[in-house]
Amino acid sequence: MHPAPSVIIFTTLSGLGFGLFFWLGLGVPDVTGGTAFAFFFIAYSLSCAGLLASTFHLGNKKNAVYALSQWRTSWLSREGIAAIVTLILFALVAVPRIFLGAEMAISGAIGSMLAVVTVFTTSMIYAQLKTIPRWNQPLTPVLFLLHTLGGGALLAGEVKIAGWLLLALTLVLFAAWQVGDKRANARGTTGDATGLVHLGEVRLLESGHTARNYVVDEMVYRVGRKHARKLRWIALVLAGALPAAILLLTPSGHITAFLALALHLFGTIIGRWLFFAEAEHVVGLYHGK
Known part of the structure; x- marks a missing residue:
């Protein structure tokens, strides 16, 4: 699929926001007054x-x-109803x-559960x-x-x-790609689709349209295998492995936490772009893909 920037922004920012809500609902960090206002403001903003x-x-x-x-x-x-109820609560x-x-x-605990929901x-x-x-697998919810x-x-x-958690994310992200590849490769052929x-072998004789259209632009988008492999490693390292190493192997501090957050955010954006870009819709089988 052709990744829409709005969907990447949506899934990345809202995920961080509701993630912060989850911990705030459990009283983490245990803050009140102006400090609590700052944390809730960040959660609501994201x-x-x-x-x-x-x-x-x-x-x-x-x-x-x-x-x-x-x-x-x-x-x-x-999703819309759950989000509204969570924000109100x-x-x-x-x-x-x-x-x-x-x-x-x-x-707060109920709110945390609703944030996860x-x-x-x-x-x-x-x-x-x-x-x-590629998306239709049990690891997709775990990844989110x-x-x-x-x-x-x-x-x-x-x-x-x-x-x-980011170390676990690294492992699940890698596993999701492996499972996704197998499922994508087993989706069938143009003969199965028709x-x-x-x-015998079914081949596309001629395109069913004379100009570009929404289906082709949005649903039959393909990212080069070589580029996808590089982006996968970048996303894996930046979103999970490197931040996890920084957080677990270095002394805790604001600088290390900020660095880990910046790397995680950048890697998440790359990984989320790849999540959509690698999504092969079965309609592509009718277009010789």
Whole structure:
């Protein structure tokens, strides 16, 4: 697929924001007053900026409200509802903590669970798509959740926990690519797609269109294998391995935490671009891909 910048921004920023919400709901870090305001402000800024970015690729922005009405069948609707409920609940957690110094342990824990549910619903938008075999695997939700919890722990100042989570992210990211490659290679041929495989090899005689169109531009985008391999290693090192090494093997400090966060964010953006760019839609089989 052709990666839309808005979707990359959405999944990256909102994941970090809801990850920070998760730790704040558990009382990590244990702060009140102005410090608590700063942490909640960061969480809200990242979450809301990501959610707003998700509407940029809509042809008609007014239709965004209708996405909330299909919650029975749509993971996109469930994501929108979960995000709104989570943001409202954390407002009820943040205000008492900031102005009254109240712990809000129960509502905070519920908010943390909802933050995880929100990110899970986001991941399921992609994981449930059988038309994109690379995404349609159990490791896709795990990948999103580890990005969220690891990045959130970094923002919350839990550097050692973040280090272990980012190490786990490195392993899962590598495994997800291996499983994704196998699933993508097993998606079939043009003969399977057309149902004519019993007649022999099926080849595209001529394109079904005379000009570029949305399907080809968005769904049949291909990234070079050589470039994809390089980007995978860069994403693996920057998003997970190197930040984990910095956090686990060096003394804790603001400088090392900031460096690890910067590397993780940059690597996540590269990995998320690759996540979409490598997604081979089965419709490509009808276009000789």
